Structure formats: C-alpha cells, structure tokens
Amino acid sequence: MSVGFIGAGQLAFALARGFTAAGVLAAHKITASSPDTDLPTVSGLRKMGVNFTVSNKDTVKSSDVLFLAVKPPIIPFILEEVGPDIEARHIVVSCAAGVTISSIEKKLSTFCPTPKVIRCMTNTPVIVREGATVYATGTHADVEDGKLVEQLMASVGFCTEVEEDLIDAVTGLSGSGPAYAFTALDALADGGVKMGLPRRLAVRLGAQALLGAAKMLLESEQHPGQLKDNVCSPGGATIHALHFLESGGFRSLLINAVEASCIRTRELQHLADQEKISPAAIKKTLLDKVKLESPSLSVASASKVSLFTNKSPSSKND
Amino acid sequence: MEAVELRVGFVGAGRMAGGLARGLLRAGKVPASSILASAPSDKNLDAWRESGCRTTHCNLEVLQESTLVFLATKPHILPGVLQEIRPAVGSHHIVVSLVAGVTLQTLQRLLPAGTKVLRLMPNLPCVVQAGAMVFARGSGAGDGEAALLKSLLSSCGLCEEVPESYINIHTGLSGSGVAYVYLFAEALAEGAVKMGMPGSLASRIAAQTLLGAAKMMLESGEHPAKLRGDVCTPGGTTIHALHQLEKGALRATVMNAVEAATNRARDMAED
Numbered sequence: 001m002s003v004g005f006i007g008a009g010q011l012a013f014a015l016a017r018g019f020t021a022a023g024v025l026a027a028h029k030i031t032a033s034s035p036d037t038d039l040p041t042v043s044g045l046r047k048m049g050v051n052f053t054v055s056n057k058d059t060v061k062s063s064d065v066l067f068l069a070v071k072p073p074i075i076p077f078i079l080e081e082v083g084p085d086i087e088a089r090h091i092v093v094s095c096a097a098g099v100t101i102s103s104i105e106k107k108l109s110t111f112c113p114t115p116k117v118i119r120c121m122t123n124t125p126v127i128v129r130e131g132a133t134v135y136a137t138g139t140h141a142d143v144e145d146g147k148l149v150e151q152l153m154a155s156v157g158f159c160t161e162v163e164e165d166l167i168d169a170v171t172g173l174s175g176s177g178p179a180y181a182f183t184a185l186d187a188l189a190d191g192g193v194k195m196g197l198p199r200r201l202a203v204r205l206g207a208q209a210l211l212g213a214a215k216m217l218l219e220s221e222q223h224p225g226q227l228k229d230n231v232c233s234p235g236g237a238t239i240h241a242l243h244f245l246e247s248g249g250f251r252s253l254l255i256n257a258v259e260a261s262c263i264r265t266r267e268l269q270h271l272a273d274q275e276k277i278s279p280a281a282i283k284k285t286l287l288d289k290v291k292l293e294s295p296s297l298s299v300a301s302a303s304k305v306s307l308f309t310n311k312s313p314s315s316k317n318d
Numbered sequence: 319m320e321a322v323e324l325r326v327g328f329v330g331a332g333r334m335a336g337g338l339a340r341g342l343l344r345a346g347k348v349p350a351s352s353i354l355a356s357a358p359s360d361k362n363l364d365a366w367r368e369s370g371c372r373t374t375h376c377n378l379e380v381l382q383e384s385t386l387v388f389l390a391t392k393p394h395i396l397p398g399v400l401q402e403i404r405p406a407v408g409s410h411h412i413v414v415s416l417v418a419g420v421t422l423q424t425l426q427r428l429l430p431a432g433t434k435v436l437r438l439m440p441n442l443p444c445v446v447q448a449g450a451m452v453f454a455r456g457s458g459a460g461d462g463e464a465a466l467l468k469s470l471l472s473s474c475g476l477c478e479e480v481p482e483s484y485i486n487i488h489t490g491l492s493g494s495g496v497a498y499v500y501l502f503a504e505a506l507a508e509g510a511v512k513m514g515m516p517g518s519l520a521s522r523i524a525a526q527t528l529l530g531a532a533k534m535m536l537e538s539g540e541h542p543a544k545l546r547g548d549v550c551t552p553g554g555t556t557i558h559a560l561h562q563l564e565k566g567a568l569r570a571t572v573m574n575a576v577e578a579a580t581n582r583a584r585d586m587a588e589d
Contacts, residue, residue, distance in 0.1 A: 169553075225543025243577075246570035255561050 001029070003152070004063025006056050006078055007070035008034035011095055013041035014127035015067065016050050018156030022129055025152075032069075033059040060085040065093060065152065068104075072096040072272055076107060083111035091116045091145050093135075097171050098269030101138040101164055114140040118149050121170045122157075124178050131157030132174035136164035168269070172262030180257055181210060324348055324470075327384030329377050329399060331357035331366055334416050335390035337445030338474055343369060344447060345473030356380045381406035386466070388438075389415040396420055400428040407433055412463050414438050414453070418489070419587040422456040422482055434459040436467060439485045440474070441492045449475030450492040454482035486587065490580030498575055503528055 003025055005012035012032050019025040027049030033056045034042065046052050053059060060066055060082045070078055075096050086092065086108055092115060094104055101119045108115035117138030125131050133153040137146045146161060153159035162170065185206045192202030217224055232239040245251075326348050328335040335355065342348045350370030356377050357363050363373040374380065381387060381403050391399050396417045407413065407430050414436045415425050425435045435456035443449045451471055455464050464479050471477040480488070503524040510520035535542055550557045 223541050223544040223547065226541045229541070243570060243573050246573060247567060249565060249567045249570075251569070252561065252564035252567070255564060259561075 001025070001064050001148075002062055003030050003065045003067065004059040005030070005032040005067045005069045006059055006082065007068065007074075008032040008036075008042050008045055008052065009039055009069065010041060010124065011122070012067065012069040013044050014124050014131075015069070015122070015156065016045055016048060018126040018129050018131065019152065020048060022155035024155040031059045031062050056082050057085050060090070064089065065091045065149065068092065068094040068096060070096065072099050072268055075099050075104070076272070079104060079107040083108055086112045086115055088112065088114060088116070091118060091141065091149065093118045093120055093149055095120050095122055097121065097175060098168065098265045098267075099272060100269065101136060103273060105138055105140075116141040116145050118146060119164060119167060120149065120153065121167045121175050122153065123174050126153075126156040129156045131159075132170075132177070133157060133159040134162040134167060134170045135159070136162055136167060168262045168265045169258075171265045172258040172260070175265075176257070176261040180254065185210065324386055324466075325352045325354070325384045327380035327387045328353070328355040328390055329380050329387060329403065330390035330392075330395075330416075331355040331362040331373070332390060333442075333445065334440055335388060336362070336365060337442070337449070338388065338390075338416075338440065338471070339366065339371065340369070341444060341447045341449070341474030342470060343371075347470050347473050354380055354383050377403050378406050381411065385410055386412045386414065386470075389413065389417055391417060393417050393419050397428060400425070404429060409433075412436070412459070412466070414467060416440060418493075419583065421587060422454060426456050426458070432458045434463050436463060437482065437485065438467070438471070439488050439493060440471075442496050444474040447474050449477075450488075451475060451477045452480045452484060452488045453477070454480055454485060486583035487576075487580050489583040490576040490578070493583075494579040495576070498572065499528060 003019065005016065016027070016030050016032065019030065020027050028051065030048075031051040031053065032042075032045050033053045035054055036042075037052075037054065042052060051062070056078065066086075068075060068078060075094065092104065092108070094101075094117065099119070101117050104117045104119070105115055108117070115138070118135050118141050119138070120133055120135035122131050122133040126133070131153065133156075135146065135149055135153065137143075150159050150161065185203065188206035188209075189199060189202040192206065193199055197205070213227075216227060220227060228242070232242065326339075326342065328339060339353055339355070342353070343350055351372065353366075353371040354374060355363065355366045355371055356374045356379065358375065360373075366373050377399060389396065389399070396415075409432065412434045413425070413429065416438050418439070420437075422435060422437050425437065426433065429435060433456075436453050436459050437456070438451060438453040440449050440451040444451065451474065453464070453467055453471075468477050468479060503521070506524040506527070507517060507520035510523070511517050515523075531545075535545060538545065546560070550560065
C-alpha cells in the first residue's frame with residue numbers, strides 16, 4: 001500500500017513520521033507534494049526518505065490512500081486540480097477541519113462517479129504515536145476502506161469511527177487540545193520556575209505530570225473527579241491549589257475553549273461552503289501566513305491570524 | 319447499658335434539643351417517659367410535654383434523674399450552667415454537649431475530673447430525622463459511650479465519630495451548609511419563576527430535586543462527578559446549564575463559603 005500527502009506541512013510531516021516509526025509503512029512508500037519547497041517540514045520529510053514532489057498529480061498517481069493535508073480553504077482548489085486523476089481505487093482522506101464529506105464528494109463526482117472519501121480529524125501528537133483520531137466514512141467508502149484508514153491511524157495513536165456531525169466537536173477537544181496542553185505546560189513550568197526550579201527541569205516535570213495523569217485516567221475505570229480526590233489529602237497542598245484553579249474559573253475556561261474551537265470550525269466550514277475566496281486571495285493569504293510564521297517578524301501577541309483578511313500590521317503587500 | 323433502660327436528659331430545650339429528642343422518640347429508641355428536659359421558662363417545654371416527655375425548671379434534677387445528659391444551652395449560658403450542675407455530676411453520667419464553640423478541654427475543665435464527656439455537632443435537619451452529626455469524645459469517654467451515642471443518634475440521621483478538629487469543619491460544611499442549600503434552592507426556584515413557573519410549585523420541585531439527588535448520592539455511593547456526568551447527554555440541556563455554573567465559578571465560591579464558616583467557627587471557639 002502506498003500513501004500520499006497533498007500538502008507537506010505539519011500534518012503531513014507528523015503522520016509520515018508516525019507511520020514510519022510505527023513500521024506500518026516504509027518511507028519510500030510515502031509521497032508528499034507541495035508547491036512551497038521552503039517549508040521546514042519539506043526537508044524533514046526528505047530526510048525521512050519520503051518522496052517529495054512539487055506535483056500534486058504525481059502524488060495522486062503513486063498513492064492508494066491519499067491524504068489531503070492542506071489548510072481547509074485550499075481544499076476545493078486541490079480537488080479541482082487533482083480531481084481528474086482520482087480513480088475508483090483511491091481512498092481520499094481529508095484531514096481538513098470543517099470540510100464536509102459531501103463537499104468533497106460533490107467536487108470529485110464531476111470527475112469520478114463513486115469517489116471513496118473519508119473524513120478524519122486527527123492531532124499533532126501522531127508524531128509521537130499518541131494521536132487522537134476520529135474518522136467518518138463517505139457514501140462510497142466501504143467498511144474495509146474505513147478499517148484500512150483506521151488501521152493506519154491506529155498505528156499512531158487512538159483511532160475510532162464516529163458520525164460526521166461529531167467531528168467539529170472533536171476538533172474543539174482533541175484537535176486543538178494539544179495547544180491547550182502546551183499552554184498549560186508553559187504556565188506550569190512558569191510556576192515551577194517562580195518557586196525556584198530550573199526551567200528545563202520544570203518543563204520536564206510538568207510534562208511528565210500531565211502525561212502520567214492522562215495515562216492513569218486512560219487506564220482507570222474511575223472518574224477523573226475520583227482520581228482528583230485521590231490526590232487531595234485533607235487540608236493539604238493540592239486542595240489549596242485546586243481552590244485557586246476553581247476560583248479562576250479553570251473548568252469554564254476549558255469548556256469555553258473547546259466550544260470556541262468547535263464553533264470556529266463550523267464558521268470556517270460555512271465560509272468554505274460559500275467558496276467566497278478567490279484563488280488569488282488564497283495564494284496571498286497563504287503567503288502572508290507563511291511570512292507571519294517567520295521568526296524574523298514580530299507580531300503583536302494579541303493579533304489574531306485570520307485566513308480571510310489581512311490584518312497583520314507588518315506584512316507586506318505582494 | 320441497655321438503651322431501653324436509658325434515662326435521657328436535656329439541659330436546655332430549644333430547637334436542637336427538641337430535634338434530637340423527637341428523633342429518639344420516633345425511632346423508638348427511648349420511651350418519652352424516660353426523657354426529661356429543663357428550661358428556664360415554659361415557652362419551649364410545652365411541646366415536650368405534648369410528646370409525653372417530662373419537664374422541669376431545675377437543671378440539677380436533670381442530672382439526678384438521667385444518665386445520658388445533653389447540654390443544649392446557648393454558649394454564653396453554659397459556663398454558669400456547668401457550675402450549677404457540677405456537684406451532681408457523677409461517674410455514671412455521660413455528658414454530651416451540643417453547645418457550639420465550647421471545646422472538650424473547656425467542658426472537662428468545668429466538670430469533675432474523669433467525667434465521660436462527648437461533644438456533638440448536629441445540624442438543623444435533625445429535627446426531621448435527616449441530620450448530619452459528628453461527635454468527638456473527651457478523655458473520659460470510651461468505646462462504649464461512643465457506640466451508645468452513635469446508635470442512639472442514628473435515629474436522627476447520619477452520625478459519625480470524628481477527631482475534635484473536624485467539628486469546626488463540620489460547621490462550615492453541614493451546620494452552616496444547610497443555609498447554602500436553602501440559598502441554592504431559592505435560586506433554582508427563582509430561575510424557574512423567571513421562565514414562567516409559579517413560585518410555590520417551583521419551590522417544592524426545587525426541594526424535591528435536591529432531596530432526590532442527595533438520596534441518589536447516598537444510596538449509590540458513586541462519586542458526584544460521575545452522577546453529574548450520567549445526567550449530561552451530549553449537547554443537551556444539562557451540560558449547557560453546567561457551563562453557566564462553571565462560568566460563575568460556583569465551585570470556588572462554595573469552597574470559599576465552607577472555608578469562611580469553618581474559620582469563623584474556629585475564631586469563635588473558646589480557648
């Protein structure tokens with residue numbers, strides 16, 4: 001079986017790394033393509049032994065399972081481009097947040113009568129084979145197709161099938177989840193440093209604490225509330241700390257975060273469905289975004305990067 | 319000592335004493351004729367007489383007639399009362415103080431050495447036999463006295479022995495806690511009224527909801543977080559509502575309340 005990635009960014013890199021580390025796929029059976037050869041992930045993929053090309057069509061031709069690993073607004077244009085090369089044998093797996101199976105099937109059906117489409121939502125820890133992935137199967141994808149994708153994704157973490165209407169919620173929870181965790185870990189490390197720990201040790205201990213807690217929860221029958229209680233000796237340090245968390249509305253912040261991510265996903269989907277973005281604008285915003293991610297520019301931390309408008313004060317018009 | 323032979327006395331005949339007595343009577347633990355209560359005036363004593371208990375205005379009589387004696391006066395009255403009854407206190411007596419803020423140390427200091435003293439912190443719903451009580455034993459009280467008290471008072475609700483240091487926490491949690499529940503019930507009902515339900519119906523339903531939830535918690539032994547999760551269907555009404563509660567930091571506020579009441583109890587305690 002050969003696997004292709006349209007897009008050679010973080011997601012393609014993470015999945016390729018995960019699959020090869022898990023031994024389910026040899027690197028040379030993987031192809032990735034992108035017009036942008038300057039991405040740091042491109043050299044990473046090359047080093048892995050993945051076949052890299054600038055031709056999306058080449059990727060399609062050499063793959064059985066084709067991952068669409070580009071940003072959501074790009075998907076329609078990709079589908080237009082590679083549609084003619086999609087055959088009945090292909091399993092098209094879209095990992096794009098907010099992009100529905102029906103929108104993909106609709107685009108592809110002009111080229112191929114029964115395209116096999118699977119939509120999945122995964123997350124970056126696939127890179128260390130601790131991903132969280134859900135998938136929903138499209139109209140023409142068989143049970144075996146789903147199982148094949150499930151097997152692939154299960155090699156890099158947890159994977160289960162869901163109804164498509166749950167995928168936005170999954171995005172909010174485990175799609176964005178690692179970012180919440182990184183933020184928490186950064187802050188925990190700050191706490192450690194404030195109380196006297198060297199930074200590296202603080203980061204290490206914080207991460208291990210979360211990793212251990214997560215592992216305990218996954219392996220336990222008990223409710224997280226019970227596990228929390230087990231740590232809180234009466235009048236002790238932990239319960240004092242938890243009181244602070246509760247006072248700050250810790251729980252509601254997390255609920256808000258999951259909700260915001262899920263709602264935003266739906267908004268993006270809605271905008272994408274309307275296909276209001278011209279190809280020229282896509283190219284511009286993609287380039288601008290790449291510039292914004294460049295470490296040589298300083299961006300005010302409060303400014304939001306929007307894929308649809310160019311609000312950054314420091315980006316150049318091209 | 320057989321509970322049936324037990325003669326129970328109450329020094330002070332107010333709400334708490336009345337609640338405990340009612341519990342003992344309802345559960346058939348002690349016949350009314352074995353209960354003697356004293357109070358300065360008849361104001362409180364009428365209700366006792368109506369239940370068949372004996373009453374008096376003489377505290378010493380309670381000590382002379384009873385083996386198990388509950389001290390249920392207001393805190394500022396107690397030292398005077400202890401001085402008064404001290405001569406009549408013997409080694410056969412079991413003295414149980416319900417007086418808030420008066421420590422075992424104080425009680426033992428004001429009573430003869432070696433007296434079997436215990437300290438009880440009940441809460442208001444004892445009057446309907448759904449109380450939460452904790453007690454601590456003094457140095458003169460042994461397993462027998464503790465077992466007797468626990469067995470008798472289980473007729474009024476939950477009764478557990480604890481170290482004395484937990485008593486102030488119990489005040490914050492359950493003594494005052496009853497008021498937190500009333501506040502919550504009122505707010506629930508008010509929400510319902512806002513949404514169009516008549517107040518008295520809303521109030522009764524609010525109370526029943528709290529009762530039912532508490533009963534499930536006690537009977538299932540399950541963690542409240544799990545019970546909460548069981549009620550929350552994905553994307554449903556409950557989780558939406560809970561989110562509102564979390565946004566309002568309800569948990570932290572409740573923790574603050576328990577902490578404030580406990581600290582206040584500690585401050586108010588003598589010695």
